[in-house]
Amino acid sequence: MSEHIVKSYEDELTQLAAEVARMGGLAEAQVASAVDAVARRDVALSEAVVGRDERLDLLEIDIEKRCIRLIALRQPMANDLRRTLAAIKIAGNLERCGDLAKSIAKRALVLTETEPVTPLTRSIERMGKLVADRLREVLDAYTTSDLSRATAVWQRDQEVDEHYNSLFRELLTYMMGDPRTITPCAHLLFVAKNLERIGDHATNIAEIIHYEITGETIAAPRPKGAAI
Amino acid sequence: MQMTKNVTLARAEALPDHAPIKINAMGINVFYGEKQALFDVSIACPDRAVTALIGPSGCGKSTFLRCINRMNDTIVGCRVDGRIEIDNEDVNLKSLDPVVLRSRVGMVFQKPNPFPKSIFDNVAYGPKIHGFASSKSELEGIVEHSLKKAGLWGEVADRLHQPGTGLSGGQQQRLVIARAIAVNPEVILMDEPCSALDPIATAKIEELMDELREQYCIVIVTHSMAQAARVSQRTAFFHLGRLVEAGTTEAIFTNPTDPRTQDYITGRSG
Ligand SMILES: Nc1ncnc2c1ncn2[C@@H]1O[C@H](COP(=O)(O)OP(=O)(O)OP(=O)(O)O)[C@@H](O)[C@H]1O
Ligand SMILES: [Mg+2]
Numbered sequence: 001m002s003e004h005i006v007k008s009y010e011d012e013l014t015q016l017a018a019e020v021a022r023m024g025g026l027a028e029a030q031v032a033s034a035v036d037a038v039a040r041r042d043v044a045l046s047e048a049v050v051g052r053d054e055r056l057d058l059l060e061i062d063i064e065k066r067c068i069r070l071i072a073l074r075q076p077m078a079n080d081l082r083r084t085l086a087a088i089k090i091a092g093n094l095e096r097c098g099d100l101a102k103s104i105a106k107r108a109l110v111l112t113e114t115e116p117v118t119p120l121t122r123s124i125e126r127m128g129k130l131v132a133d134r135l136r137e138v139l140d141a142y143t144t145s146d147l148s149r150a151t152a153v154w155q156r157d158q159e160v161d162e163h164y165n166s167l168f169r170e171l172l173t174y175m176m177g178d179p180r181t182i183t184p185c186a187h188l189l190f191v192a193k194n195l196e197r198i199g200d201h202a203t204n205i206a207e208i209i210h211y212e213i214t215g216e217t218i219a220a221p222r223p224k225g226a227a228i
Numbered sequence: 229m230q231m232t233k234n235v236t237l238a239r240a241e242a243l244p245d246h247a248p249i250k251i252n253a254m255g256i257n258v259f260y261g262e263k264q265a266l267f268d269v270s271i272a273c274p275d276r277a278v279t280a281l282i283g284p285s286g287c288g289k290s291t292f293l294r295c296i297n298r299m300n301d302t303i304v305g306c307r308v309d310g311r312i313e314i315d316n317e318d319v320n321l322k323s324l325d326p327v328v329l330r331s332r333v334g335m336v337f338q339k340p341n342p343f344p345k346s347i348f349d350n351v352a353y354g355p356k357i358h359g360f361a362s363s364k365s366e367l368e369g370i371v372e373h374s375l376k377k378a379g380l381w382g383e384v385a386d387r388l389h390q391p392g393t394g395l396s397g398g399q400q401q402r403l404v405i406a407r408a409i410a411v412n413p414e415v416i417l418m419d420e421p422c423s424a425l426d427p428i429a430t431a432k433i434e435e436l437m438d439e440l441r442e443q444y445c446i447v448i449v450t451h452s453m454a455q456a457a458r459v460s461q462r463t464a465f466f467h468l469g470r471l472v473e474a475g476t477t478e479a480i481f482t483n484p485t486d487p488r489t490q491d492y493i494t495g496r497s498g
């Protein structure tokens with residue numbers, strides 16, 4: 001794409017995208033660390049994740065300010081307008097991912113005080129990897145403006161749902177089999193639910209990227225696994 | 229359970245062409261001597277709507293606008309080919325008197341150009357020469373009505389007999405619009421009508437266009453993308469004498485099809 005005649009405008013748009021990418025990198029790291037903290041029963045890591053969440057909140061505010069400034073001072077049109085709106089919306093989704101990661105990290109702290117339920121923790125870990133990958137994929141699609149990658153993430157939304165559904169059944173089986181596992185399993189269930197929501201945010205971001213690039217919304221309903 | 233789903237796309241644009249086509253230009257070529265200024269331009273402008281013509285300087289917007297009321301006839305060496313219809317009627321018919329055409333198609337220019345006459349006479353001039361008023365009181369009625377429609381009455385009612393050139397730029401522009409309205413036109417052409425006005429005067433003209441479009445077909449040339457976006461329902465982008473793209477204003481400003489349109493409206497050098 002050709003460059004803006006006004007250089008500072010071009011710079012502002014570039015910096016905005018860079019800021020979103022930075023926020024994405026941080027959100028992705030938060031999710032991965034939160035899952036690690038659960039898997040490794042790592043108190044220090046859990047606390048670090050909780051402590052770092054504020055950075056995401058600040059980044060979101062910063063991105064929002066940049067977008068408002070751009071809209072007010074540059075009056076972006078067409079693809080620039082879509083880029084600006086996409087940035088603000090993606091930042092909102094990433095902020096939610098951060099909150100969910102923080103909430104997983106808090107569960108990880110509580111879980112360190114319960115008996116380990118190792119096989120389940122492994123399943124959570126796998127789901128966590130899947131979700132973190134999804135987030136990474138979609139952020140790569142964002143930074144490279146790659147429509148096919150974004151669409152691929154969108155089409156694979158249900159894999160996370162399926163993972164969640166099977167984990168749900170696994171957890172139920174455990175809790176019914178051994179009531180002493182109810183406490184850790186209930187916490188793990190929340191962790192799984194949070195991961196599933198992070199997956200949804202990744203899918204939202206894929207939709208936003210689709211609009212940003214094409215100017216058109218994805219009209220088809222999301223491919224969904226069976227709801228629980 | 230489905231593993232993959234085809235991604236189907238929603239096209240947001242639906243042409244709001246509830247109004248019939250007022251101006252239909254087909255295959256317009258314009259030459260100034262040897263030099264061709266417009267190449268095969270075809271465009272339809274709906275009635276009761278504002279169509280904005282945008283594009284870089286020298287791309288032929290004013291030339292196109294002047295085809296609609298045959299103002300190009302007055303330029304020596306200018307030749308227009310192709311067909312322009314207003315209400316399905318060829319405007320270039322020899323039997324059609326350009327003076328009559330120009331009473332049906334009013335024009336407002338970049339620089340307000342009131343006649344060196346009183347405010348009253350500026351507005352009364354057209355109806356008088358076209359014989360629209362049979363009495364003094366009827367003429368006064370037309371003047372008042374036109375000034376009211378142009379949103380100027382309140383500001384000039386007590387000084388109708390002072391010179392029109394004594395008004396502010398924005399007032400003069402509304403006076404010119406009142407003058408155009410006074411002959412009861414069907415189409416109003418505006419060539420950069422706000423480029424010499426401040427934001428308040430501009431807002432008044434824009435508000436006026438919004439009201440006038442309920443009754444007229446308006447075609448405006450503007451260099452302000454924001455103005456085109458604010459006032460028009462349809463936008464046409466010209467480039468190097470050709471019509472590149474025309475569509476609903478919303479589609480042009482959120483998702484233009486042609487990269488040249490995109491570059492122009494977003495301020496990129498193509
Ligand atoms: N009277 C004329 N004689 C010769 N050439 C002319 C005349 N009027 C316009 N042109 C040429 O025709 C082309 C189109 O001019 P036109 O005035 O229609 O452009 P425009 O899009 O209205 O530009 P601007 O935005 O600067 O008003 C230009 O190359 C211009 O030099
Ligand atoms: Mg011009």
